[in-house]
Amino acid sequence: MNSVCSISAPKGRPREFDIDVALGKALLVFWRNGYEAASMTELTSAMGITKPSLYAAFGNKEALFNKALDLYEREKLAYMTSALDAPSARGVAERLLRGALEMQMSTCDPKGCLGVISAATCGAEAETIKAAVVKRRASSEAALIRRFEEAQAAGELPEGMTPAALTRFLFAILQGLALQGGSGATCTELSELVATSMAVWPTK
Amino acid sequence: MNSVCSISAPKGRPREFDIDVALGKALLVFWRNGYEAASMTELTSAMGITKPSLYAAFGNKEALFNKALDLYEREKLAYMTSALDAPSARGVAERLLRGALEMQMSTCDPKGCLGVISAATCGAEAETIKAAVVKRRASSEAALIRRFEEAQAAGELPEGMTPAALTRFLFAILQGLALQGGSGATCTELSELVATSMAVWPTK
DNA sequence: ATGCCTATATACCGCTCGGTATGAATAGCG
DNA sequence: CGCTATTCATACCGAGCGGTATATAGGCAT
Known part of the structure; x- marks a missing residue:
């Protein structure tokens, strides 16, 4: 009886594709096209499965997108949380900027930022999608604000510059970076x- | 014979709607929804005309969008060219930032920037749309670079900071501003x- | 071997998309 | 008046959309 140690006993016919690999393929399609423009046909063909398999495994298009967004944050936006460990506010900003730059310069992944693309893509149908993306961004923002509050307590910030304002300023640059990266800007x-952003970054 | 002074003698049945007013309505729809998500049904209903009238007057959806984009640049982005008249590079930046801010805070117009929205919305179908928007942005960028070259010649720029780099930095902030404005950020x-952007703007 | 349960593949659903054929309405011109 | 030219309104086109019904294939326990 070695069935005890195994994860479970899948009763029916076993799935013929790797659900994580398929999700990764779906992520690439969403990343390249945005939520609305990524059709089920393109998704299923990229994932190598048929539509009923997709619906059985992921629910529907929106659920698939949210799971792809999870994967995106986990794998591609890891530098955002790790950047908070930098010893100074300036170090945090530098890590964030360099992390974002590295992503844009990667040759294997699509250009632009999935979050930026999806938030800007605002068909009335995709309102719930936009809300989900904005909500995720808000939590990242909150984490960065908290980090800059520490920096302020440590006396790193110039007077009259709030952690929240500095956070939104840095986010604006990161968003501009992703947008320009998605619009054909070169690596240089x-x-x-x-x-330039680092050159102007405020020093007390 | 007063037909000489008039523009022309339109022979057939006269058009029953004002083509410029209709274009303005179409602009609002594109602005709110982006190119792809703006359906012909929503466009015609907002413009108060039927589909055949739209096609007869504007060609097709893409041509309509380009004409709306012309109108947008002419009316809503006028501050971008007038900002170049500011006496210093810093003044140019301030005028651009304040102009963009004013647009985002206007209560009558949609939030976000039509250019930013359309460039980020990149379905494979809308590739030509994206290219048109990017091309227009490039010409604005070029004008700003030329202005900052003058500033550099006047000794306004810190060493090691090229006009092109400063332009793209400022554009990144403007793009971030539009994106955050379109994602529910408050006026304050x-x-x-x-x-914050003005506070960190480089002074030689 | 026989059910049972799940994944697969095909074919299809209603709907909306951008775009158009068609015929009636409305003007100038002879 | 008739003729021509242009716009208007209705109804329609093929195609693609997200999503699903149905039937078959394939592992497990009994």
Whole structure:
């Protein structure tokens, strides 16, 4: 009886595809096209499965997107949380900018930022999608604000510059970086943008 | 014979709607929804005309969008060219930021920037749309770069900071401003973003 | 071997999309 | 008046959309 140690006993016919691999393929399609423009036909063909399999495994298109968004945050946005460990506010900003730059310069992944693309893509149908993305961004923002509050307590911030304002300023640059990256900017242009941002970053 | 002074003698049945008013309505729909998500049904209903009238007057959806984009640049982005008249690079930046902020805070117009929305919305179908928007942005960028070259010649820029890099930095902030404005940021948050940007703007 | 349960594949659903054929209405011109 | 030219309104087109009904294939326990 070795069935005890195994994860479970899947009773019916076993699934013929790897659900995580398929989700990764779906992520790439959403990333390239945005939520609305990614059709089920393109998704299923990229994932190598048929529509009923997709619906059985993921629910529907919106649920699939949310799971892809989870994967995106977990794998591609890991640098955002790890950046908070930097010893100074300036170090946090630099890590965030360099992390975002590295992502845009990666040749294997699509350009642009899935979050930025999805938030800007605002068909009336996709209102709930937009809300989900904005909500996720808000939690990242909150974490960054908390980190900058520590920095402020440590006396790192110039007077009259609130942690929240600095956070939104940095986010604006990151969003601009992703947008320009998705619009055909070259790697040198983007790294110049990062360099300029670091050059003007406030020092008390 | 007073037909000489008139523009022309339109022979057939006269058009029953004002083509410029209709274009303005179409612009609002594109602005709110982006190119792809703006359906012909919503467009015609907002414009108060039927589909055949729309096609006869504007060609097709893409041509309508381009004409709406013309109108948008002419009316809503006028501050971008007038900002170049500011006496210093810093003044140019301030005028651009304040102009963008004013647009986001206007209560009558949709939030966000039509250009930003349309460039980020990149279904494979809308590739040509995206290219048109990016091309227009490039010409604005070029104008700003030229203005900052003058500033550099006047000794306004810090060493090692090229006009092109400063332009893309400023554009990134403007894009971030539009994106946050389109994602539900409040007016005070956006004006804080502008204030922070001006606070860190390089002074030689 | 026989049910049982699940995944697969095909074919299909209603709906909306951008775009158009068609015929009636309305003007100028002879 | 008739003729021509243009716009208007209705109704329609093929195609693609997200999503599903149905039937078959394939592992498990009994």
